[in-house]
Amino acid sequence: MNLSLSDQNMHPPCKGGPEEEKPELLHPCFRRSMYDDSLATYSNDSIISQLLRKTIQNKRALDEGLFYLPAAALSSSSVADSSQEDHNSTSSKNSAVEPASPGSQSSPEGERPVSEHHRAKRARVENIIRGMAGSPNARLSSDGERGEEDAREARDFYRENKRKQRVPQHQEHGLSEGASAGRGSVGGSRDEECQRLRDQLRAMQRLLRQLQEKFVQVHSLSDSEQDDREEAGSACATEHDDVTGDREPQEGSESEPHTEPDREVGRRPDGTKMYRRQAGKREGGQAAVRAEGESLQEALKYELSRAVGDTVDAFFKKFSATLLTQPAPVRVAQTPVNGNLGLKKSTKGPSSPELFRTEESVKSRALDYCEGAEAQSAEGQTEALSLVVRKPALSHPGSTGQGVKRPYPLHHAPFHFGYSAPFHENQILEHLLKYGPHGSFGSFSCLPPPMDRSSPDSVDLVSSIPAGHHSRQAALGPMMVDGLSLPHVKMECGDLPAMAERNPYMPLNIQEGLTPSHLKKAKLMFFYTRYPSSNVLKTFFPDVKFNRCITSQLIKWFSNFREFYYIQMEKFARQAIMDGVSDVKEMCVTRDSELFRALNMHYNKANDFQVPERFLEVAEITLHEFFNAISLSKDSDPSWKKAIYKVICKLDSEVPDEFKSSSCL
DNA sequence: AAGCATCCTG
DNA sequence: CAGGATGCTT
Numbered sequence: 034m035n036l037s038l039s040d041q042n043m044h045p046p047c048k049g050g051p052e053e054e055k056p057e058l059l060h061p062c063f064r065r066s067m068y069d070d071s072l073a074t075y076s077n078d079s080i081i082s083q084l085l086r087k088t089i090q091n092k093r094a095l096d097e098g099l100f101y102l103p104a105a106a107l108s109s110s111s112v113a114d115s116s117q118e119d120h121n122s123t124s125s126k127n128s129a130v131e132p133a134s135p136g137s138q139s140s141p142e143g144e145r146p147v148s149e150h151h152r153a154k155r156a157r158v159e160n161i162i163r164g165m166a167g168s169p170n171a172r173l174s175s176d177g178e179r180g181e182e183d184a185r186e187a188r189d190f191y192r193e194n195k196r197k198q199r200v201p202q203h204q205e206h207g208l209s210e211g212a213s214a215g216r217g218s219v220g221g222s223r224d225e226e227c228q229r230l231r232d233q234l235r236a237m238q239r240l241l242r243q244l245q246e247k248f249v250q251v252h253s254l255s256d257s258e259q260d261d262r263e264e265a266g267s268a269c270a271t272e273h274d275d276v277t278g279d280r281e282p283q284e285g286s287e288s289e290p291h292t293e294p295d296r297e298v299g300r301r302p303d304g305t306k307m308y309r310r311q312a313g314k315r316e317g318g319q320a321a322v323r324a325e326g327e328s329l330q331e332a333l334k335y336e337l338s339r340a341v342g343d344t345v346d347a348f349f350k351k352f353s354a355t356l357l358t359q360p361a362p363v364r365v366a367q368t369p370v371n372g373n374l375g376l377k378k379s380t381k382g383p384s385s386p387e388l389f390r391t392e393e394s395v396k397s398r399a400l401d402y403c404e405g406a407e408a409q410s411a412e413g414q415t416e417a418l419s420l421v422v423r424k425p426a427l428s429h430p431g432s433t434g435q436g437v438k439r440p441y442p443l444h445h446a447p448f449h450f451g452y453s454a455p456f457h458e459n460q461i462l463e464h465l466l467k468y469g470p471h472g473s474f475g476s477f478s479c480l481p482p483p484m485d486r487s488s489p490d491s492v493d494l495v496s497s498i499p500a501g502h503h504s505r506q507a508a509l510g511p512m513m514v515d516g517l518s519l520p521h522v523k524m525e526c527g528d529l530p531a532m533a534e535r536n537p538y539m540p541l542n543i544q545e546g547l548t549p550s551h552l553k554k555a556k557l558m559f560f561y562t563r564y565p566s567s568n569v570l571k572t573f574f575p576d577v578k579f580n581r582c583i584t585s586q587l588i589k590w591f592s593n594f595r596e597f598y599y600i601q602m603e604k605f606a607r608q609a610i611m612d613g614v615s616d617v618k619e620m621c622v623t624r625d626s627e628l629f630r631a632l633n634m635h636y637n638k639a640n641d642f643q644v645p646e647r648f649l650e651v652a653e654i655t656l657h658e659f660f661n662a663i664s665l666s667k668d669s670d671p672s673w674k675k676a677i678y679k680v681i682c683k684l685d686s687e688v689p690d691e692f693k694s695s696s697c698l
Numbered sequence: 699a700a701g702c703a704t705c706c707t708g
Numbered sequence: 709c710a711g712g713a714t715g716c717t718t
Contacts, residue, residue, distance in 0.1 A: 585701090588702075589710070592704075593709055
């Protein structure tokens with residue numbers, strides 16, 4: 034797009050990289066607070082930054098085939114951690130490289146054999162990375178132990194080297210450019226991945242920053258300066274003023290002082306472009322660096338998820354502590370004591386306008402230092418992860434008042450107010466959730482009262498919930514949903530804007546993800562319909578924001594249900610035949626049947642749902658179909674089941690309207 | 699080619 | 709239950 038601009042603004046002083054952002058990351062209120070542990074560790078100058086710097090340095094070195102870096106730069110990591118020097122050397126180095134455009138360094142370097150020295154360097158980088166991923170605490174010291182690493186390097190070198198050599202020298206990137214597969218494009222995908230991760234990390238940091246801001250807002254509104262003042266009091270106050278004053282809240286202690294808006298803020302575009310440019314350049318990387326990329330990638334993933342997990346965890350811990358200790362003006366859905374949640378109008382959080390303002394100020398600043406998240410979606414990530422949102426286990430049925438609820442559904446409120454790029458935030462969060470340690474979300478008990486009996490399969494619920502239970506659920510529904518959902522489902526780009534449009538404060542319970550409750554509901558629905566149309570699904574999951582992913586997931590669910598169903602049928606049919614049953618009519622399915630029990634166990638484990646009679650009939654018919662088919666040896670035909678499927682699919686019945694209730698989970 | 703279903707596997 | 713492979717349908 035505006036890549037053209039980037040070239041102009043490329044000059045050494047532009048430190049576009051993430052290295053700069055450390056101070057910005059932490060809200061003043063959170064510095065020295067309990068967040069320090071979790072946040073500071075992940076500030077931009079954390080290992081990641083250093084690692085990135087080193088990696089880039091190494092890569093550049095390799096690219097250029099020589100170590101043009103001043104010795105200070107290479108060893109800078111062994112000095113302190115942040116050191117402006119380091120940045121400068123890095124950037125100046127980068128700029129020094131710039132002239133050699135990606136294109137110009139094409140073939141000669143591309144084929145250049147990697148020297149032993151270079152490989153040793155690589156080994157070192159890998160060591161750093163490994164050390165980092167291995168023990169978070171030891172990471173910071175890794176720099177100071179360069180010597181030790183060097184020593185270890187020799188050991189590791191051969192092993193690593195061996196491994197690296199297995200890395201395909203040509204990754205078939207299908208570039209029509211030239212015959213040589215080892216051309217500049219080779220390292221691209223790896224690097225892109227790393228780049229993406231970096232971008233995501235930055236965006237995440239932005240998010241964290243916003244979280245903090247949000248917290249400060251809420252906190253300072255609800256907390257008439259209490260204990261927290263001791264921790265970060267003045268900073269908080271200042272922050273608050275600044276925020277409401279629509280100003281940059283950052284304090285002088287930042288290494289990105291606002292006294293130089295031109296340098297700092299103003300250079301945003303520069304930084305951005307530079308960043309892009311570097312990315313572009315890196316795409317011209319060589320296969321030799323791929324190994325680093327791989328490790329780096331993993332390390333980044335690790336760091337990213339851990340950072341988020343820890344931070345979010347810490348954040349909500351603190352948040353919840355605040356809420357619990359103070360009857361804040363901001364009422365975050367507490368547990369429903371009476372069935373009236375006080376959630377409806379309380380629209381979690383302070384008045385929206387203020388938050389919006391905050392958001393704006395945050396935004397302007399946030400945009401300053403990162404933009405990389407931009408084009409990089411998380412597509413490359415295909416790690417298997419359950420699409421089902423796992424609710425934290427409902428621990429204490431009775432301890433309603435103790436549960437601490439996340440003030441916002443993770444995907445909603447705080448992240449996309451007037452934001453220009455809600456999509457990225459969400460996607461990144463999504464991504465992080467994917468990789469994030471689930472445990473960290475379950476660690477704090479954001480739990481509503483137990484669903485248990487409230488599960489309004491009320492239609493045929495065996496349980497005897499009083500007539501009034503429905504209204505209670507109606508109220509309960511949204512809150513539970515909001516409080517519990519951690520949408521894990523891959524989102525569809527097309528739906529995100531719509532998401533963003535929704536009022537984040539609206540206690541609406543639209544889900545981007547399917548929860549276990551949805552799964553349960555789907556299973557119960559299976560008693561009525563084995564082949565639900567997507568329309569039916571939409572109708573009966575009104576609280577789900579449908580997109581292709583969700584739809585196919587639901588469809589897949591029913592497919593799985595059917596699979597199990599038919600397997601059981603076949604099994605029991607064969608069993609009957611084995612048992613010498615000769616007449617179909619001897620076989621009937623009742624609630625006492627083993628077959629039924631197996632099915633019931635699968636679809637209605639809690640056994641709190643009165644399975645409709647019709648299902649028994651259908652099951653019996655199915656069983657008969659299988660029995661007959663097998664008896665007639667139709668099963669020799671590979672597709673013999675299809676005929677049965679055809680019969681069964683016509684036996685669907687209507688799903689009771691009660692299932693339409695969104696709170697019917 | 700896309701969408702859906704089943705089968706198979708983990 | 710999810711993902712991938714496969715096959716069928718449109």
